[in-house]
Amino acid sequence: MxxxxxxxxxxxxxxxxxxxxxxxxxxxxxxxxxxxxxxxxxxxxxxxxxxxxxxxxxxxxxxxxxxxxxxxFAPEYGRVRFRDTLYDPDFATAAMAGVHAPVPESPVVGxxxxxxxxxxxxxxxxxxxxxxxxxxxxxxxxxxxxxxxxxxxxxxxxxxxxxxxxxxxxxxxxxxxxxxxxxxxxPGALGSFTTVVFDADLAHWCADQPAGVYFTAFGTFTPLYPDGGWAWFGATPGDAEHADWSGLVSRALGPGADVRADVVRVQHWSMSAxxxxxxxxxxxxxxxxxxxxxxxxxxxxxxxxxxxxxxxxxxxxxxxxxxxxxxxxxxxxxxxLPVALETLRQAVGNTQLLVQVQKLRNEHLRSGASASTPVELPWSERYFAQLGLVLGVAYHSGAVLTDHTGPPDSSGTEYVPTARPGHRMPHRWLGPDRSTLDACGEWFTLLTPDPARWEQQDTACWPLRVGILPGEHAGPDRLSPHGGALLVRPDGHIAARWDEPPSNGTTLRHALTALTSHAPAG
Structure with missing residues (x-):
């Protein structure tokens, strides 16, 4: 060219x-x-x-x-519900961790x-x-x-x-x-699916039991906006070009719903992994x-x-x-790349869990149990136990100075806050509506209970701000020992940790040089 x-x-x-x-x-x-x-x-x-x-x-x-x-949506929609049809009662339900209600590990709610x-x-x-x-x-x-x-x-x-x-x-x-x-x-392509956006009055079955997702035997239903609108998605039928989408969705609502779906738009897509x-x-x-x-x-x-x-x-x-x-x-x-691989593993596992739920339900009904009897979900109340994957991502690379405790932990399924290098900076309140995460921005952040000992460091070549870490967040088993410091990257992950005050005026310079692969002249 x-x-x-x-x-x-x-x-x-x-x-x-x-x-x-x-x-x-x-x-x-x-x-x-x-x-x-x-x-x-x-x-x-x-x-x-x-x-x-x-x-x-x-x-x-x-x-x-x-x-x-x-x-x-309001937080109460941060829940999934399992039903035989949309108009049937729940046979199982679970909250979405970090969405249905605040979690102490974050200043925000999903x-x-x-x-x-x-x-x-x-x-x-x-x-x-x-x-x-x-x-x-x-x-x-x-x-x-x-x-x-x-x-x-x-x-x-x-x-x-x-x-x-x-x-x-x-x-x-x-x-x-x-x-x-x-x-x-x-795995690659997992199948062809269709999403149908439609309008219908479904308040009779959903208003008192809101959810972000309703899984049914006839497809998945999701409310779209607080002010109205719905979507259904399921496997694409064989003759999609001539499908009666309004009739298909109306039937998927369940026999007895007697609700007509007014179709707004249709989208075909391939689920890939x-x-x-x-x-x-x-x-x-x-x-x-x-x-x-x-x-x-x-x-x-x-x-x-x-x-x-x-x-x-x-x-x-x-x-x-x-x-x-x-x-x-x-x-x-x-x-x-490792995060993507673990995320894919978790998402495929989530899909398998849903299949397992439907299998448990079918076995439940075949056993002669009442349709109103709940099914025990094959996971904890923390929706798919994925908060550890969301907040517990840990990096091990040249952009992290690992400490003597070894490489960072894997995220696992449950999140345990830690101030080890490589991990996301734990959330602590520094003041009214101000989190330790709010100290991060278009700069490296040094958090320490003793800023005067660190502000004399030569770091003019890098964007850096020094912040005070209140005493109640320092000390044993807290974010940083007294006199030590945490160096936090702009993306909120801890780049380095010191347990003691700097021994000389080049501690931070050497750390930033190593983290950014950049040695300033002079």
Whole structure:
């Protein structure tokens, strides 16, 4: 390809929640970027709905968590219910951990909101150039950047974009991943499904027992917005082109419901389960579904993609702004690929649990038990026991200085707060509505009970803020020993920990040099 028509530090491919989150984070860092999205507008489909506590913590950092919550369902909808048909009573139910009610481990509560209401908020969270109807059709790496060819799908024109880096968030069928020749591992396609968005008055069966998801023997029902609307999804029928979707959904509600579904729109999609073999090649980095396609059961897919962007964008900013070397970007794959594999394992496990629930129900009914007798769920009340996966992610890479206690723990299923390097900074209240997580931002944060001993360190080459860690959070088994400190990365993960005050004036300089692979001159 010849020279470029547009030059930009970062080209973001894909305008879903992950690409839009990356755009907002880079904007906060002051990194100019261009986002291209092949569709002509944001998706009108509800799609992903669960915004978990970790994503809400990230959105709190972006200043948009309150607005997201204002458009979302009330906390009592943070529950799943199992029924034979929608009009039957529950035979089982479970709360969504961190959504149905606050958890002491976070300053925020997860929420249920449809993706078509989330995306406009993300879009408005940043300025910068966004081009809808613009599809990336080719790219080629150069010594100092990537030259991408972007086609305007309406006008037929083509634009050459030169970017220092490309962040590909263009979905499970990623064009960028295909162009790079990166394969995937995992089960792959799990089946074809259809989502039908419809209007119907279902208050008689749901108003007194709200839920974010109703699993039935005839498909899954979800309320879409606090002010109305529903979606049904299930296996795509054989003759989908000629299907009577209104009749299908009405029948799926159950014989005796006597409710007509007024269909608004229909979307066919493939459920996939795979992880890219690599998350980066040269100056092109994959995030979200382009890096990992996760089944929707448990609401993990979009959220793990948002965390991808949070991990990656501060590293891109460091390299582009000169306080980190490109080697820092290598830690993105090192840190996030294991998380994607564990998330996929958990999501597939969630799907298997649902199958197990239906099997238990069928056995229950065949045994002659009453239909009103509850079925004991094959998991704990903490919905799919995944809070450990959401908040307990631990990194082991060159961007973490491990301490003498060894590598970080795996996340497991239950979350146990810890101040060990590699883990997310534990939440503690520093004041009214101010969490330790709020101290993190577009900078490294040093939290210590004795800031005077650390403020004399030579750290001018890096963005760093020193914060006071109140005495009640220091000491044995707390966040930091008296006189010691925690160094927290911009993504809220602990980069280093010291049990004692600095022995000399270069302690922090040496740590930041190692973490960012950058040794300042002089």
């Amino acid at each position: 010849p020279g470029a028509d547009v030059e930009v530090p970062v080209l973001i491919v894909g305008g879903g929640p992950v690409g839009l989150t990356a755009r907002a984070l880079l904007d906060r860092w002051g990194v100019p970027n261009l986002l291209v999205e092949k569709h002509r507008e944001l998706s009108p489909f509800p799609r992903s709905r669960l915004v978990n506590v970790r994503s809400m913590e990230i959105f709190r950092q972006l200043g948009i968590a309150a607005r997201i919550a204002a458009d979302a 929420t249920l909101t449809s993706q078509d209401r989330l995306e406009p908020i993300l879009l408005a969270a940043a300025g910068g150039d966004v081009r809808f109807g613009a599809e990336l059709v080719d790219l080629e790496e150069e010594p100092e950047g990537v030259l991408a060819l972007v086609a305007d799908r309406e006008r037929g024109t083509r634009t050459r974009v030169r970017a220092r880096y490309v962040l590909a968030a263009d979905g499970a069928n990623s064009t960028v991943r295909e162009r790079l020749g990166i394969g995937t591992t995992g 795979s992880v890219a073999e690599r998350f980066a090649r040269g100056r092109v980095l994959l995030a979200g579904d382009a890096a990992h396609a996760v089944p929707p059961i448990g609401g993990l897919g979009m959220n793990v993609g948002v965390a991808d962007a949070h991990n990656l964008c501060w590293k891109l900013a460091g390299v582009l702004q000169g306080w980190a070397e490109p080697a820092l970007l290598e830690t993105y794959e090192t840190e996030r």
